[in-house]
Amino acid sequence: MVVLKGVKKSYGTGDGALEVLKGIDLDVKAGQYIAIMGPSGSGKSTLLHIIGCLDRPTSGTYHLGGLDVSQAAMDELAEIRNGKIGFVFQQFNLIARMPAWKNVELPLIYTAMPPPERKALATSMLRRVGLSHRYAHRPNELSGGEQQRVAIARALVNSPRLILADEPTGNLDSRSGADVISLFDELNAEGITIILITHDTGVAEKAHSIVTIRDGVFLRS
Amino acid sequence: MRTFEYAVQAWDSIAANKGRAALTMLGVIIGVCAVILLIAIGEGARKYIWKELGELGTNILIVVPGKTAKEGGMHMGTSTVRKLVFDDARILERRSRYVEHAVPVVIGTAYVKYYGKNRDTYVVGVTEPYFDIRNLGIDVGRKFTAEEIDAKRRVCVLGRTVKNSLFGDKNPLGTLLSLGDAKYRVIGVMAKKGVTLGFDIDDVVLIPTTAARDLFDTDSLFNITLKVASESDMENAKRDIIAIIKRRHAGKEDFTIMSQDEMLAVMGKILRVLTSVLAGIAAISLLVGGIGIMNVMLISVKERTREIGIRKAVGAKNSDILMQFLTESVVLSAVGGLGGIGLSMALAWLITLVWENIPITITWWSVAAAFLFSAFVGIFFGVYPAKKAAGADPIVALRYE
Ligand SMILES: Nc1ncnc2c1ncn2[C@@H]1O[C@H](COP(=O)(O)OP(=O)(O)OP(=O)(O)O)[C@@H](O)[C@H]1O
Ligand SMILES: [Mg+2]
Numbered sequence: 001m002v003v004l005k006g007v008k009k010s011y012g013t014g015d016g017a018l019e020v021l022k023g024i025d026l027d028v029k030a031g032q033y034i035a036i037m038g039p040s041g042s043g044k045s046t047l048l049h050i051i052g053c054l055d056r057p058t059s060g061t062y063h064l065g066g067l068d069v070s071q072a073a074m075d076e077l078a079e080i081r082n083g084k085i086g087f088v089f090q091q092f093n094l095i096a097r098m099p100a101w102k103n104v105e106l107p108l109i110y111t112a113m114p115p116p117e118r119k120a121l122a123t124s125m126l127r128r129v130g131l132s133h134r135y136a137h138r139p140n141e142l143s144g145g146e147q148q149r150v151a152i153a154r155a156l157v158n159s160p161r162l163i164l165a166d167e168p169t170g171n172l173d174s175r176s177g178a179d180v181i182s183l184f185d186e187l188n189a190e191g192i193t194i195i196l197i198t199h200d201t202g203v204a205e206k207a208h209s210i211v212t213i214r215d216g217v218f219l220r221s
Numbered sequence: 222m223r224t225f226e227y228a229v230q231a232w233d234s235i236a237a238n239k240g241r242a243a244l245t246m247l248g249v250i251i252g253v254c255a256v257i258l259l260i261a262i263g264e265g266a267r268k269y270i271w272k273e274l275g276e277l278g279t280n281i282l283i284v285v286p287g288k289t290a291k292e293g294g295m296h297m298g299t300s301t302v303r304k305l306v307f308d309d310a311r312i313l314e315r316r317s318r319y320v321e322h323a324v325p326v327v328i329g330t331a332y333v334k335y336y337g338k339n340r341d342t343y344v345v346g347v348t349e350p351y352f353d354i355r356n357l358g359i360d361v362g363r364k365f366t367a368e369e370i371d372a373k374r375r376v377c378v379l380g381r382t383v384k385n386s387l388f389g390d391k392n393p394l395g396t397l398l399s400l401g402d403a404k405y406r407v408i409g410v411m412a413k414k415g416v417t418l419g420f421d422i423d424d425v426v427l428i429p430t431t432a433a434r435d436l437f438d439t440d441s442l443f444n445i446t447l448k449v450a451s452e453s454d455m456e457n458a459k460r461d462i463i464a465i466i467k468r469r470h471a472g473k474e475d476f477t478i479m480s481q482d483e484m485l486a487v488m489g490k491i492l493r494v495l496t497s498v499l500a501g502i503a504a505i506s507l508l509v510g511g512i513g514i515m516n517v518m519l520i521s522v523k524e525r526t527r528e529i530g531i532r533k534a535v536g537a538k539n540s541d542i543l544m545q546f547l548t549e550s551v552v553l554s555a556v557g558g559l560g561g562i563g564l565s566m567a568l569a570w571l572i573t574l575v576w577e578n579i580p581i582t583i584t585w586w587s588v589a590a591a592f593l594f595s596a597f598v599g600i601f602f603g604v605y606p607a608k609k610a611a612g613a614d615p616i617v618a619l620r621y622e
Contacts, residue, residue, distance in 0.1 A: 074539060075538050097233075110541060
């Protein structure tokens with residue numbers, strides 16, 4: 001499903017260029033659950049952004065579900081982010097002035113779905129993550145764990161086949177972290193592919209396999 | 222994403238910052254209001270002049286000596302100009318079937334005396350049809366007759382202002398007063414006409430034009446005032462007049478025909494230019510309002526960098542972000558425009574309430590133009606901030622604190 005070959009990413013050009021990814025090969029099959037670990041600054045987030053089509057590799061190829069994403073135009077990338085990928089961030093990244101259901105609805109407003117259906121779907125996603133009672137709350141009226149579950153509902157609302165999570169439990173206490181991780185387990189059981197970055201070995205152990213990155217290259221795969 | 226959706230998103234974020242939005246709109250509100258009000262005042266003044274001059278008679282042509290540059294009002298080559306004389310008027314009336322009356326008008330100023338009281342005033346020599354042509358009514362007494370005119374009788378009709386200043390409440394009919402060196406008998410008093418365009422029409426003494434000729438010892442006329450039978454004959458009448466007088470003036474067109482409509486048109490044009498200049502200045506304030514919108518939108522784009530990153534991360538295209546912010550600035554300016562229209566109407570109502578003789582006419586086209594212009598200002602000044610937002614890199618935007 002996710003196939004990277006010789007992916008490099010550098011920031012800046014010329015002498016001051018900083019090569020963050022130095023040739024990454026990765027092959028994630030559909031339905032797999034992968035954890036990426038590695039020290040701070042090793043390039044984990046950079047890699048996940050490329051997989052999530054938020055960024056493009058400087059060189060190398062990336063195929064997502066058979067499609068060559070490294071060649072795709074900006075608008076195509078936006079459509080892929082919208083329909084095929086759900087992204088979960090360490091900082092939740094919810095829009096503060098919107099109630100929970102509107103945050104969940106957000107990806108749907110960039111589709112052709114009519115508003116009543118969107119609202120119904122957003123509501124059912126909130127139920128799915130156990131937050132139907134927090135439907136109209138704004139992010140600042142929710143606990144960290146609840147905010148992250150809203151973010152997961154948002155990532156799921158377009159029924160993507162791939163979920164990417166960058167330290168989803170990094171800002172949570174162990175209890176709400178465990179809630180989030182069990183949610184990922186459920187999703188993976190439903191056949192959704194999951195790639196997750198974590199510093200927590202306990203979290204990583206839930207995955208099928210763990211890859212470790214150091215200085216822009218995988219240690220073992 | 223549909224247009225409606227952009228509007229919903231825009232309204233959402235405006236509603237989240239109501240105070241700021243209101244202050245931003247204020248610039249546009251004031252600009253639109255100023256544009257509409259200034260045009261309304263200009264338009265009102267034009268209508269007012271139209272109405273006032275209309276009360277001085279319709280289907281009137283005035284022949285004056287000298288060739289006047291059209292619309293300029295300058296006399297050119299006065300040395301070769303022939304005077305207009307009494308016979309010109311008589312022949313015009315006789316020869317042209319479109320001319321109903323031709324009144325030879327002589328105007329001068331004279332000292333009017335009645336016992337101790339006196340007054341320096343305009344003395345206008347006219348013939349009897351002049352009263353009807355100019356809508357001059359008679360309050361007391363009568364106007365002079367054709368016989369009196371032919372006989373050069375020294376009779377006069379007083380304007381209301383002259384009558385009041387010389388006679389007060391007394392009945393002046395039949396009394397003799399001095400006009401210059403001669404004695405004139407008062408046979409009538411004009412109905413009050415009032416002040417038109419700053420000129421007191423009641424401050425005159427009307428006498429037979431033949432008598433005026435002797436009084437001022439002149440053969441030349443101030444003008445010939447003609448009444449044309451109907452409006453559709455105006456052009457025909459003009460052609461006749463030119464042909465007839467030209468023949469009498471050795472083939473030279475050394476006179477000018479003015480119609481009231483033309484004078485109105487000229488005045489209307491001057492007012493239009495004046496109004497557009499004022500409206501243009503007001504429109505500058507609208508542009509300043511637009512800069513205000515741009516400023517606030519730039520701040521908003523900066524503040525919402527993270528939101529832009531989030532939207533892009535969940536699938537917004539650059540064009541979606543562009544449209545969202547553009548819609549926001551257009552909504553700001555358009556709502557401001559509507560507010561300005563409302564305010565201008567309220568102010569127009571208030572102004573007419575307080576000063577009832579300030580003419581204000583709000584025209585639908587000025588409202589439409591001001592509104593469209595405000596929307597355009599929203600687009601124009603919204604493009605730059607919206608482009609800035611749309612061009613943001615999603616990763617950089619997501620990391621923004
Ligand atoms: N826009 C950028 N310009 C220049 N350097 C960057 C940029 N983004 C990231 N880097 C650098 O790339 C390297 C990898 O960053 P990245 O965020 O991928 O690390 P990470 O492995 O996710 O670390 P952490 O575990 O702390 O989140 C860092 O040294 C960082 O300074
Ligand atoms: Mg990271």
